[in-house]
Amino acid sequence: MDGVSAASPAAGVGPFAAATAVAPDGPDRWSGEVAPGWDIVGNANGGYLLAMAGRAMVAATGRPGPVSVTAHYLAPARPGPVDVATTVVKRGRRFSTASATMAAGDRPVLAAIGTFGELASVGGGHHRVESAPPSLPGPDRCVPLEPGDVFPPPFMARVELRLHPDDAHFAEGRPSGEPRVRGWFRLRHGEPLDAVGLLLAADAFPPTAFNADLPVAWTPTVELTVHVRAAPAPGWLRCAFTTRFVTGGFLEEDGELWDGTGALVAQSRQLALVPRS
Amino acid sequence: MDGVSAASPAAGVGPFAAATAVAPDGPDRWSGEVAPGWDIVGNANGGYLLAMAGRAMVAATGRPGPVSVTAHYLAPARPGPVDVATTVVKRGRRFSTASATMAAGDRPVLAAIGTFGELASVGGGHHRVESAPPSLPGPDRCVPLEPGDVFPPPFMARVELRLHPDDAHFAEGRPSGEPRVRGWFRLRHGEPLDAVGLLLAADAFPPTAFNADLPVAWTPTVELTVHVRAAPAPGWLRCAFTTRFVTGGFLEEDGELWDGTGALVAQSRQLALVPRS
Numbered sequence: 001m002d003g004v005s006a007a008s009p010a011a012g013v014g015p016f017a018a019a020t021a022v023a024p025d026g027p028d029r030w031s032g033e034v035a036p037g038w039d040i041v042g043n044a045n046g047g048y049l050l051a052m053a054g055r056a057m058v059a060a061t062g063r064p065g066p067v068s069v070t071a072h073y074l075a076p077a078r079p080g081p082v083d084v085a086t087t088v089v090k091r092g093r094r095f096s097t098a099s100a101t102m103a104a105g106d107r108p109v110l111a112a113i114g115t116f117g118e119l120a121s122v123g124g125g126h127h128r129v130e131s132a133p134p135s136l137p138g139p140d141r142c143v144p145l146e147p148g149d150v151f152p153p154p155f156m157a158r159v160e161l162r163l164h165p166d167d168a169h170f171a172e173g174r175p176s177g178e179p180r181v182r183g184w185f186r187l188r189h190g191e192p193l194d195a196v197g198l199l200l201a202a203d204a205f206p207p208t209a210f211n212a213d214l215p216v217a218w219t220p221t222v223e224l225t226v227h228v229r230a231a232p233a234p235g236w237l238r239c240a241f242t243t244r245f246v247t248g249g250f251l252e253e254d255g256e257l258w259d260g261t262g263a264l265v266a267q268s269r270q271l272a273l274v275p276r277s
Numbered sequence: 278m279d280g281v282s283a284a285s286p287a288a289g290v291g292p293f294a295a296a297t298a299v300a301p302d303g304p305d306r307w308s309g310e311v312a313p314g315w316d317i318v319g320n321a322n323g324g325y326l327l328a329m330a331g332r333a334m335v336a337a338t339g340r341p342g343p344v345s346v347t348a349h350y351l352a353p354a355r356p357g358p359v360d361v362a363t364t365v366v367k368r369g370r371r372f373s374t375a376s377a378t379m380a381a382g383d384r385p386v387l388a389a390i391g392t393f394g395e396l397a398s399v400g401g402g403h404h405r406v407e408s409a410p411p412s413l414p415g416p417d418r419c420v421p422l423e424p425g426d427v428f429p430p431p432f433m434a435r436v437e438l439r440l441h442p443d444d445a446h447f448a449e450g451r452p453s454g455e456p457r458v459r460g461w462f463r464l465r466h467g468e469p470l471d472a473v474g475l476l477l478a479a480d481a482f483p484p485t486a487f488n489a490d491l492p493v494a495w496t497p498t499v500e501l502t503v504h505v506r507a508a509p510a511p512g513w514l515r516c517a518f519t520t521r522f523v524t525g526g527f528l529e530e531d532g533e534l535w536d537g538t539g540a541l542v543a544q545s546r547q548l549a550l551v552p553r554s
Contacts, residue, residue: 072345089351097388126491128524179405222392244406245406246405249402269502
């Protein structure tokens with residue numbers, strides 16, 4: 001049911017699995033390829049890069065489930081080969097923790113740390129939820145982001161987003177005024193999303209700043225942390241990203257990702273720069 | 278104004294600065310000492326350990342301000358010597374990023390990653406705040422946590438907490454029912470809190486679980502991320518920690534730390550285990 005494929009892509013795997021696959025390249029080293037089309041204006045999506053680093057850490061630890069993963073983004077990555085160097089810091093009974101550095105040539109693009117385990121093994125016990133999935137019209141009544149030349153970016157040919165109608169009109173000069181983006185997410189071509197894919201989903205939506213009165217063209221991610229609470233059930237994810245604090249040149253974006261069973265599958269927070277424009 | 282002291286403690290530094298000081302011990306290596314009294318039932322507080330690792334990363338990068346720091350906790354640490362190995366992954370124009378591993382003997386206790394810069398240099402520009410500091414009675418009308426033998430832990434002789442009266446009676450069998458802890462924080466003995474000290478403050482309060490109907494004696498931290506938005510002004514910090522999701526054997530604790538000028542100085546989130554009890 002998990003479907004994490006850590007090593008090289010097998011015949012028949014989907015585009016996301018293939019585009020994030022890593023192959024062993026010596027002790028604690030993995031090679032991968034930033035595939036075309038997973039970029040925005042030439043720079044690979046941060047969640048996509050983190051998913052690839054996640055595959056390397058899954059392979060290094062031998063644990064399929066990303067419990068908590070953090071990336072710091074160091075430089076943009078363009079399509080082409082990358083290396084991931086991993087260090088397993090601890091192998092525990094339930095969890096293992098690894099760090100990873102992804103480099104394109106000799107330029108580091110991402111540094112990450114993560115704890116991995118068996119997501120299913122931690123279930124049961126106490127349960128309390130103070131919040132609910134975001135209220136969204138059905139996917140057919142939301143606004144699809146179909147790939148264009150610049151916006152929506154060609155990356156939208158890789159992931160399928162349907163935005164809440166209230167949050168979907170920033171590109172036509174009608175931002176909602178609220179720093180929030182809600183919508184549905186799934187991979188294209190019916191490809192199932194595994195737990196590592198949640199790292200992609202956590203960074204796939206347009207910036208919340210686009211719906212606020214912030215005259216910025218982009219908010220570069222400094223840091224992204226994803227806590228995975230459960231492997232996602234097949235189908236659409238229901239997602240919401242909100243910003244509460246734009247201060248000191250930074251903003252945070254808090255994400256919640258829920259699957260079709262109504263389970264919270266991931267929480268995310270990223271710290272992004274707010275260019276002075 | 279910053280007051281980060283990265284290297285060995287000078288005469289006259291406060292107890293927190295002394296207890297988190299690290300000294301160079303070879304290339305990319307730092308030695309420190311987990312000081313007595315910063316523990317809870319023998320195990321050093323996680324924020325305290327992260328602050329020490331933060332000092333090592335400040336020294337390694339030469340950048341005083343922790344912009345975003347994440348720790349994964351690997352094993353409890355008891356008072357005694359520790360080593361911190363650092364790797365500077367990138368030295369940038371505005372920011373530098375480092376990883377750190379703290380070990381007691383050959384046992385790793387903490388793995389961290391952080392991006393550091395000059396907090397003041399990123400100010401200005403856009404500003405938008407959707408939330409306000411938590412509403413708290415003044416420190417004199419809140420409930421002091423004074424150190425006891427078990428609870429409040431002796432650690433409360435190192436930090437000074439005053440809890441919101443509504444959140445302060447879990448130890449007498451009267452939890453509020455809400456997974457929330459609000460209160461004031463400062464160091465004892467009038468010691469000023471620098472930006473690295475916010476890493477301590479982000480993990481100094483009793484677990485939110487104590488105010489919920491969760492029959493747990495502790496919620497061990499798996500991961501803690503702190504985003505520092507500004508160096509804190511002198512005086513009390515106004516803090517709030519809340520939990521919204523107890524699922525799959527985990528809970529998150531989201532923290533907001535505000536200084537006396539009404540500025541958000543840090544946001545934190547930790548992922549903690551919920552023992553099955």
